[in-house]
Amino acid sequence: MLNGLIWLVTEMGLGFYNIFYALTHPGLWLDWSNKESLIRFIYYGGSQEFFFAVLDIFIVLTVLGIIFRKFMWAMVRGLEGFANFIGRLAAWAGLIMVGQQVIIIFLQSIFRLGEITLSPLGIGFTYSLTWYTEGLKIWNAAVVALCVSYAFVQGAHVRVDLIYAGVSHRAKKVIDMFGSLFFMMPVAVLTWMYSWYFLWRHLITPKVSASDQLDLMLRKARIVKWNVERTGFSPDGFNAYFLFKILILAFVALVFLQAMAFFYRSFLEFMEGEESQDKYLDRDTLGEGEEAYEGTH
Structure with a gap:
């Protein structure tokens, strides 16, 4: 000792x-x-x-x-x-995830597109819809990982109380x-x-x-x-x-x-x-x- x-x-x-x-x-x-x-x-x-x-x-x-x-x-x-x-900022990833999912369904079901090109600030990059579909997981992970302490501060975690309240x-x-x-x-x-x-x-x-x-x-x-x-997970995936x-x-x-x-x-x-x-x-x-x-x- x-x-x-x-x-x-x-x-x-x-x-x-x-x-x-x-x-x-x-x-x-x-x-x-x-x-x-x-x-x-x-x-x-x-x-x-x-x-x-x-x-x-x-x-x-x-x-x-x-x-x-x-x-x-x-x-x-x-x-x-x-x-x-951090939590309030990362929470916007949930909105991005929903918007991205809507765009994917819209372009895939109506226009039958196989890829999407984005050009923020004039810098273009092109990826398949499969890449964007699998990429939805990163937004979900960001919400879970970066909002954990925010949820704790807000008292939003699920708790099972046996003795604490009394x-x-x-x-x-x-x-x-x-x-x-x-x-x-x-x-x-x-x-x-x-x-x-x-x-x-x-x-x-x-x-x-x-x-x-x-x-x-x-x-x-x-x-x-x-x-x-x-x-x-796939050749053209995230x-x-x-x-x-x-x-x-x-x-x-x-x-x-x-x-x-x-x-x-x-x-x-x-x-x-x-x-x-x-x-x-x-x-x-x-x-x-x-x-x-x-x-x-």
Whole structure:
């Protein structure tokens, strides 16, 4: 147990060092014209070092928030505002998806066209209707992945309540804090670790793995090259499936940030009592008289 504690303290200390070193040597991991820099970016993006760097940042922000209550409220408002902004923007993908489906049916059923040419800003590109049909999935995925934290802020998720409604205000906040720290964050971290390499295995060759050590990956840098996934389910179907992998990472990042916001809000509402319930919470409204339906749209 003592060895484990020493290891934890050592890794947390190294986390601060790694943050400082990465910020002062950006060329080592951001200069993708150098293949070794690209490999370092890939390795550290899903590494133990990255985990402890994020953990250190979270701990520092939490300590500062406990000392300066206004700073913690500012973080809550900022994180929830960011979630709302991304969600409200991404929600328009649903309208785009419906419009695209209508256009596909209209052109295919009435004009019997086999392809569509679009020329935004004078730059034209032509794809088959099959490409646009399969491409509908990316809009649906964008809504799901990018609106997840927005839906959480709005209280729109489906919940099964067995004990929560009957307990006191402070007990609810303890449950919320526990859920944020021991459910939302660990699941987000674990999913990130798997999804990170899942993405990069479809972007470069030779394939990389979470079990690869940095030395081995740097040796691979000599032969690494871009190999972006371009294979669709049909010969002329949608061929940008790597975008789904990017959306998975965006989904996980938004969940983690929302877990931070929810933990901070729960802590502040625990400390300040019931009068702080939903303080600064920016929720959409359907209008006067529609309160019963809010949170379900």
